[in-house]
Amino acid sequence: MLAKKKKFYITTPIYYCNRVPHLGSAYTTIAADIIARYYRLRGEDVFFLTGLDEHGAKMAEAAEKAKKEPKDFCDGMARKFRNTWKALNINNNGFIRTTDAKHKKVVQEVLQRLWDESFIYKGEYKGLYCVGCERYLTKVDLVDGKCPDHQRKPELLKEESYFFKLSKFQPELLEKIKKAEGEFVIEPLERRNEMISFLEKQKLRDVAISRKKVKWGIKLPFDTSHTAYVWVDAFLNYLSGIGWKGDLVALPEFWPPDIQLMAKDILRVHATIWPGLLMALKIPLPKKLFVHGFFTVNGQKMSKSLGNVIDPTYLVKKYGVDPVRYFLFREISFGHDGDVSEERLKERYNSDLANGIGNLLSRTLTMAEKYWEGTVPDIDINKTGVDYFSRKSKEDLRRCLDDIVAENFNLQNRDWSYILRHHSLRCWKLQQEAIEAFDLNEALAFAQTLAHACDAYIEHCEIYSPSKKLGDSKEKINIALYDVLETIRHIAWLLLPFMPDTADKIFEQLGLDPEKEKKKKFEEATKWGGLKPGTKIKKGKPLFPRL
Numbered sequence: 320m321l322a323k324k325k326k327f328y329i330t331t332p333i334y335y336c337n338r339v340p341h342l343g344s345a346y347t348t349i350a351a352d353i354i355a356r357y358y359r360l361r362g363e364d365v366f367f368l369t370g371l372d373e374h375g376a377k378m379a380e381a382a383e384k385a386k387k388e389p390k391d392f393c394d395g396m397a398r399k400f401r402n403t404w405k406a407l408n409i410n411n412n413g414f415i416r417t418t419d420a421k422h423k424k425v426v427q428e429v430l431q432r433l434w435d436e437s438f439i440y441k442g443e444y445k446g447l448y449c450v451g452c453e454r455y456l457t458k459v460d461l462v463d464g465k466c467p468d469h470q471r472k473p474e475l476l477k478e479e480s481y482f483f484k485l486s487k488f489q490p491e492l493l494e495k496i497k498k499a500e501g502e503f504v505i506e507p508l509e510r511r512n513e514m515i516s517f518l519e520k521q522k523l524r525d526v527a528i529s530r531k532k533v534k535w536g537i538k539l540p541f542d543t544s545h546t547a548y549v550w551v552d553a554f555l556n557y558l559s560g561i562g563w564k565g566d567l568v569a570l571p572e573f574w575p576p577d578i579q580l581m582a583k584d585i586l587r588v589h590a591t592i593w594p595g596l597l598m599a600l601k602i603p604l605p606k607k608l609f610v611h612g613f614f615t616v617n618g619q620k621m622s623k624s625l626g627n628v629i630d631p632t633y634l635v636k637k638y639g640v641d642p643v644r645y646f647l648f649r650e651i652s653f654g655h656d657g658d659v660s661e662e663r664l665k666e667r668y669n670s671d672l673a674n675g676i677g678n679l680l681s682r683t684l685t686m687a688e689k690y691w692e693g694t695v696p697d698i699d700i701n702k703t704g705v706d707y708f709s710r711k712s713k714e715d716l717r718r719c720l721d722d723i724v725a726e727n728f729n730l731q732n733r734d735w736s737y738i739l740r741h742h743s744l745r746c747w748k749l750q751q752e753a754i755e756a757f758d759l760n761e762a763l764a765f766a767q768t769l770a771h772a773c774d775a776y777i778e779h780c781e782i783y784s785p786s787k788k789l790g791d792s793k794e795k796i797n798i799a800l801y802d803v804l805e806t807i808r809h810i811a812w813l814l815l816p817f818m819p820d821t822a823d824k825i826f827e828q829l830g831l832d833p834e835k836e837k838k839k840k841f842e843e844a845t846k847w848g849g850l851k852p853g854t855k856i857k858k859g860k861p862l863f864p865r866l
């Protein structure tokens with residue numbers, strides 16, 4: 320019997336579609352895609368959900384401005400989002416829209432249940448509301464009387480509203496967040512501490528979950544003169560998007576999420592209202608919220624009014640999808656804030672991609688064509704490596720690897736042909752640890768480390784002038800070229816979650832069938848010797864032509 324695959328469920332926030340997707344929403348979505356692709360390669364059964372938040376005052380306003388009916392407006396925007404995700408090579412399993420009939424049904428079922436179980440009561444909301452955030456604000460949140468994020472004055476609301484008894488869950492919530500190995504982990508650590516301190520110092524207030532004035536929304540089943548507050552509506556996407564029907568008996572098989580990604584702007588609601596609703600429903604909480612950094616453009620927050628919103632499709636058209644994916648995740652440390660600019664993209668493109676990985680592939684294949692008739696050298700893979708591993712201590716190995724990168728490698732050393740083999744294995748292991756800790760920029764660096772090692776190795780073995788070396792030892796020089804070609808196969812694997820198209824192109828140029836190669840189990844792919852001696856290489860166009 321086949322062993323059951325481990326399930327892995329990852330979500331992004333659902334984005335407001337009042338405007339076309341920008342680089343910010345693309346950032347979270349690509350991150351989720353990278354993580355999802357990684358776990359798929361690891362053999363897990365992955366569900367990656369993203370989607371759109373389509374109700375509420377802000378959406379209604381945007382539709383009105385566009386002189387369209389809200390639903391028509393959202394349909395048009397949904398197409399744009401889908402196209403952008405396609406252009407960015409996002410391989411999501413689900414795309415939920417809060418205007419989907421199945422989602423609306425779930426929201427109504429849930430609200431009815433909370434009402435029946437007295438978690439909801441009627442009251443009056445008096446206070447400030449920012450339509451930009453779709454959030455209730457207090458005076459403390461304002462700067463010069465305005466919402467600092469949206470530069471607009473909040474409305475003063477005074478209206479009949481239904482409230483959810485969030486305050487009731489404060490002690491339980493705090494306890495769950497504080498548990499070291501809890502079911503509701505918040506990462507990175509500083510974000511977790513921030514939430515703990517918030518919950519220790521402030522009393523959670525019950526939250527208004529309906530709006531009387533806002534017509535564009537899901538009607539409360541027990542009072543149809545109100546619509547559901549957009550955030551309550553939106554949170555439930557994480558359940559309806561994996562097929563939940565709203566009944567408590569059958570939770571979807573992917574529940575709970577292994578990881579929910581977001582930026583810090585929406586952590587607080589995700590760490591209060593969202594778990595509060597789940598606790599009231601007696602549904603297990605997500606395993607982890609991961610809060611990544613917020614990025615600025617040339618030092619400024621990306622915003623329409625500043626005119627610095629970057630359209631990801633513009634970058635993709637100009638530089639190609641993989642360089643954009645590479646840039647975002649190599650440039651900014653995931654989990655911290657950072658700045659991006661087109662200038663930096665160009666610099667990274669030339670230094671890391673054109674001169675780095677792209678050049679390595681093209682020069683190696685040129686050598687193979689010139690001196691080995693375009694064929695992977697015929698060596699005995701099984702002959703190499705074994706005695707090396709048995710004789711060397713870990714410290715010695717590390718020293719050899721550091722030497723090779725520092726171009727301090729001694730060809731006289733009789734262990735020279737095993738260096739790349741060991742280095743590849745080490746990079747796999749370190750990349751694995753980095754991705755699983757969501758250290759995506761560190762994870763991506765290992766492909767580059769390995770490419771540097773290959774460059775150093777080519778220089779020291781002088782593979783580019785094999786006639787000199789052939790006299791010396793034909794076997795040695797054959798092994799040297801083999802080592803580099805096989806290491807490039809490993810580099811392609813390390814790039815796979817981040818730059819799937821590039822990895823495919825590398826496999827192809829090495830003479831491998833990308834589809835077959837990717838079907839390999841992870842353990843098999845990591846093994847040295849995946850590139851068979853005698854394979855015909857297929858040198859193609861440069862991966863990254865210099866700008």
Ligand code: MSP
Binds near residue numbers: 347554583
């Ligand atoms: N609709 C709500 C979320 C509901 S989820 C139940 C919302 N939408 S949003 O369109 O404003 O998206 C906010 C999210 O977009 C952030 O949390 C982050 O994931 C992403 N980002 C938007 N701008 C960003 C940057 N400049 N930098 C990094 N992430 C950015 O809030």
